[in-house]
Amino acid sequence: MSNKRKLKDCFYQTITYFAAFIAVATLSLIFLFVFINGYKLLDFGLLTNDYYATFYNGALEEGYSFSSTLKPDSLSEDVHYSEKWGLGLVDDKDREGNSIIIIEYVAEDSPLLLMYNKNSEEGIESIEFIEGQLISKIAYFDKGTSLTRTGAKVMISDLDSTETIREIVYSSLGGGIRGSIITTFYLIGITIAIALPIGIFTAIYLNEFAGKNKITNILRSLIEVLTGVPSIIFGLMGLAVFVPLTIKFTQADSANLISGSFTLAVILLPVIIRATEESLKIVPDSLRESSLALGANHTQTTFKVVLPSALPGILTATLLAIGRVIGESAALIFAIGTAVKDDISIFGKSTTLSVHIWSLMKDEPANIELASTIAIVILMIVLTLNIIIKLISKRFIRDLG
Amino acid sequence: MSKKVFEINNLDLFYGDFQALSGININIENNKVTALIGPSGCGKSTFLRSLNRMNDLIDSCSITGEIEFEENNIYETGFDVINLRTKVGMVFQKPNPFPMSIYDNVAYGPRCQGIKDKKILDKIVESSLISAAIYEEVKDRLKANALSLSGGQQQRLCIARAIAMEPEVILMDEPTSALDPIATLKIEELISDLKKDYTIVIVTHNMQQAARISDYTAFFLMGELIEMDKTNKIFTQPTHQKTEDYITGRFG
Numbered sequence: 001m002s003n004k005r006k007l008k009d010c011f012y013q014t015i016t017y018f019a020a021f022i023a024v025a026t027l028s029l030i031f032l033f034v035f036i037n038g039y040k041l042l043d044f045g046l047l048t049n050d051y052y053a054t055f056y057n058g059a060l061e062e063g064y065s066f067s068s069t070l071k072p073d074s075l076s077e078d079v080h081y082s083e084k085w086g087l088g089l090v091d092d093k094d095r096e097g098n099s100i101i102i103i104e105y106v107a108e109d110s111p112l113l114l115m116y117n118k119n120s121e122e123g124i125e126s127i128e129f130i131e132g133q134l135i136s137k138i139a140y141f142d143k144g145t146s147l148t149r150t151g152a153k154v155m156i157s158d159l160d161s162t163e164t165i166r167e168i169v170y171s172s173l174g175g176g177i178r179g180s181i182i183t184t185f186y187l188i189g190i191t192i193a194i195a196l197p198i199g200i201f202t203a204i205y206l207n208e209f210a211g212k213n214k215i216t217n218i219l220r221s222l223i224e225v226l227t228g229v230p231s232i233i234f235g236l237m238g239l240a241v242f243v244p245l246t247i248k249f250t251q252a253d254s255a256n257l258i259s260g261s262f263t264l265a266v267i268l269l270p271v272i273i274r275a276t277e278e279s280l281k282i283v284p285d286s287l288r289e290s291s292l293a294l295g296a297n298h299t300q301t302t303f304k305v306v307l308p309s310a311l312p313g314i315l316t317a318t319l320l321a322i323g324r325v326i327g328e329s330a331a332l333i334f335a336i337g338t339a340v341k342d343d344i345s346i347f348g349k350s351t352t353l354s355v356h357i358w359s360l361m362k363d364e365p366a367n368i369e370l371a372s373t374i375a376i377v378i379l380m381i382v383l384t385l386n387i388i389i390k391l392i393s394k395r396f397i398r399d400l401g
Numbered sequence: 402m403s404k405k406v407f408e409i410n411n412l413d414l415f416y417g418d419f420q421a422l423s424g425i426n427i428n429i430e431n432n433k434v435t436a437l438i439g440p441s442g443c444g445k446s447t448f449l450r451s452l453n454r455m456n457d458l459i460d461s462c463s464i465t466g467e468i469e470f471e472e473n474n475i476y477e478t479g480f481d482v483i484n485l486r487t488k489v490g491m492v493f494q495k496p497n498p499f500p501m502s503i504y505d506n507v508a509y510g511p512r513c514q515g516i517k518d519k520k521i522l523d524k525i526v527e528s529s530l531i532s533a534a535i536y537e538e539v540k541d542r543l544k545a546n547a548l549s550l551s552g553g554q555q556q557r558l559c560i561a562r563a564i565a566m567e568p569e570v571i572l573m574d575e576p577t578s579a580l581d582p583i584a585t586l587k588i589e590e591l592i593s594d595l596k597k598d599y600t601i602v603i604v605t606h607n608m609q610q611a612a613r614i615s616d617y618t619a620f621f622l623m624g625e626l627i628e629m630d631k632t633n634k635i636f637t638q639p640t641h642q643k644t645e646d647y648i649t650g651r652f653g
Contacts, residue, residue: 212460286497290559293455295487295566304509309500367466 012231034379038372041095047374048325049176050342058115058168069107079104080156086110087159089135089152093169095175095370101135101152118167134173177374179342182303183257183350184381187336188325190261190346191268196318198265199272206273207280208302226270231331238263238335252347260336264328268321275320280306315393322385326378329354341373352394353378404431406600407452407542412466414447416459421447422624429570434592434601436615436632438608438642443621445604449572452558453489453601454482471549471569488513490563494575496555498547498562501529505541506547506558510566513634525565532598533561534591553584557591564595571595577610589614608648620644 067086075081081088086107094100106113106129117127138155139145146158159165210216242259246252252259283306291301329352337349338359344350351359357374360367404497407429414422422444429435437445447456454475456462458546467474475485487510498503498506507526516522526543530536535557539550556576563571573592577585592601592614605611611618612632619629628635639645646652 013418095542136484286493286495287499289455289458290491290493290497290562291513292458293453293484293486293491293493294562296510296513298482300513304513305499371634 008240031379034372034375036372037369038374038376041369041373042376045173046095046176047181048178048375049173051176051179051185051340052342053171053174055117055136055169055171056129057118058112058127058129058134058170060104060165061113061124064111064114066111067107067109067160069109069378072105075105080107080152082156082159085159087111087112087156089153089156094134094173095373096367099148099151099370101148101155103129103131103133103135106131112168115168123374129170132173132208133170135168135170137167137169139168141166173394175370177353177356177377179340180345180351180353181377182344182358182372183336184326184352184354185259186344186346187261187264187332187352188322190257191325192318192321193266195265195268195321199312199317199321200276202269203273203276204302204307205282207277208298208306221275223270226276231267231328233332234263234267234335235331237266238331242335246347250347254349255335255337256348257336257344257350260332263331263335264325267328267331268324270377271324272317275317276310276314279310279317282313283309311396312393315389315396319386319389323382326352326382327354328352329358333358353381404529405429406431406471406612407602408467408469408472410469412448412451412464412465412468414444414451414456415461415463417461420624422451425626427619427626427629429600429602430617431600432598434596434597434603434614435603435617436611437604437618437619437621438606438611438647440623440652441622445619445621446574448621449574449602449604452570452572454488455491455492457482467618487566488568489570489572490566490568491572492559492563492574492576495579496552496559498550498555498558500546500548502544503550503558504543507561507565510562514566529561529565530558532543532564533557534587534594535561551584553580553587556584556588560588560591560595560623561562563601568599569600570600570633572602573603575606578606585610608636620647622647 008275066084068083069086070083071079071081071088075088079088079090086109087103088105089101092100092102112129115127115129117125135148137145137147137156138159140158140162140189141164142162143158146155206216206220210219239255240260242262243255246256246259246262247254250258251257287305287309288301291305292298296304299375332352332355336351338351338355339349340356341348341350353374357378358369360371360374405428407427409425409427409429412422412425413420425448437449439445439481443473450456451464452470456464464476468476470489471487473480475482475559501509504526507529508522509570511522511525516525520557527536529629530539535554538554539545539558547555556579560571577588589610592603595601596616603611603615615632617629618635619633620627620639620641622633626641628641630640635644636648639648
């Protein structure tokens with residue numbers, strides 16, 4: 001008998017250990033996959049750069065003199081250097097995996113620093129020519145153009161064998177996700193600003209003011225049903241309702257941040273209502289009673305005693321909501337668009353980090369590396385928000401006891 | 402001849418179909434401690450809660466008969482319940498301070514009545530805490546969270562919170578049942594002090610407590626008032642056999 005029981009215990013324990021192991025291992029593997037794929041591209045430039053490169057067309061005025069700077073020792077073997085033009089170039093790959101030529105070094109006496117903007121309409125205008133930019137082509141008067149695909153070495157030898165330059169086309173690095181990050185934060189802010197007050201007050205109504213009758217129960221089950229509706233259906237609703245509405249009443253002319261925020265707010269409402277209601281429910285009735293016994297009316301009791309006691313739960317609801325905003329992509333494809341933008345306007349199309357991942361992965365071939373890097377950024381944002389809200393709610397809980 | 406604060410005539414109380422109180426007739430005297438005793442489920446807490454209409458919170462609860470507070474029937478339509486509750490305070494079984502500072506707990510009631518002046522509030526808080534015999538223990542940490550106090554201190558804080566409204570009556574629903582003997586003793590001393598200024602109605606399961614602190618004792622059984630008299634008389638020569646059986650521990 002005792003042996004049989006031991007065996008049974010052992011069996012159940014093994015199952016729990018095994019299940020826990022699988023769960024933890026799977027989660028860790030996902031994180032590992034994302035980090036291994038993404039960490040190479042992760043740098044500060046990625047977060048602050050524009051997605052689209054700015055192109056410059058530079059040309060030289062007559063009367064320049066050549067550089068006389070020797071190749072500095074700090075430059076490595078890979079850097080190809082032209083003493084005449086004071087320019088060091090290196091081959092590299094961009095975040096999408098294309099070959100590029102990066103300006104690694106510009107000597108102080110390089111004639112290229114005197115270039116003017118060929119495309120300027122306001123006469124001669126000097127332009128920025130700095131390390132870190134990409135050279136896409138150099139055109140000459142006396143021979144064929146050298147292009148990115150010929151490589152840095154050929155480009156330098158072409159430069160060394162000429163005296164004049166017709167045009168240099170170069171650009172900033174680009175490929176950054178600054179726009180998507182800003183859109184994500186805008187979206188969080190606007191969505192929470194819409195959904196949180198409505199959600200909290202609805203929950204207060206349902207839990208504190210509404211009579212306990214059939215209608216309230218039906219309302220409550222409807223809200224629960226909404227929690228389970230796939231978000232892409234809300235996305236369709238956003239496209240059908242909020243996009244036309246925002247086009248009608250604002251200066252927007254397509255899907256935009258506002259319509260996206262409204263759509264997300266609708267998705268979040270049931271989540272916020274339920275979480276808030278749960279936290280209101282666990283406020284002990286004795287607090288309500290003692291407030292009423294002190295001659296406070298129902299409204300005072302609700303807002304001065306019940307709501308503050310439920311605050312930690314409401315903060316958790318907010319955190320959940322923010323997580324949903326950051327993670328949502330299906331609904332936003334319709335409601336906000338997939339256009340990666342650098343200049344964010346709340347009335348224009350733009351894209352969040354999650355939708356950005358979706359855009360990267362839908363291309364052939366999919367850019368898994370950059371997608372993973374964005375995933376790391378998302379994870380870091382969620383983690384930071386999590387910690388901040390935990391700290392705040394800890395403070396509240398300490399203040400509340 | 403002392404004044405009557407509450408005059409209860411033929412009070413019947415129902416929870417749905419269940420009759421919890423039947424035909425209660427009691428007068429509650431001014432500046433006296435009235436103890437309500439009886440076995441669990443006899444209706445004494447229900448009776449106490451009907452005195453400040455806390456039973457209103459229970460949907461299925463209905464009442465017939467009269468409860469006159471200062472010669473007004475409190476169950477008359479249009480009666481100002483909020484006003485009643487400011488005059489009839491209540492202390493509950495479990496200490497239930499609000500999750501805020503000690504100061505805010507005591508100032509809660511006055512603030513709900515619209516008192517905003519800091520000086521007046523300070524004065525009310527201080528005098529209430531002094532009356533509830535807890536001021537010396539908390540005067541240096543009025544901003545501390547009320548939940549950091551011990552159970553006995555929390556209960557005295559709840560009494561201070563009730564006193565802050567300057568009520569005429571304080572209803573106490575087994576205020577010491579969740580406390581240890583020392584905290585209980587402090588509350589009992591406090592009750593004896595408070596009766597100079599307030600009328601107190603206390604529900605208790607502890608017969609010794611009723612004997613120690615009350616002037617009048619009412620014995621409830623199965624929703625009926627069996628007997629009410631001076632505490633001395635109830636505990637020495639009860640009129641009813643049932644009362645004697647209960648207080649001598651033969652049942653209940």
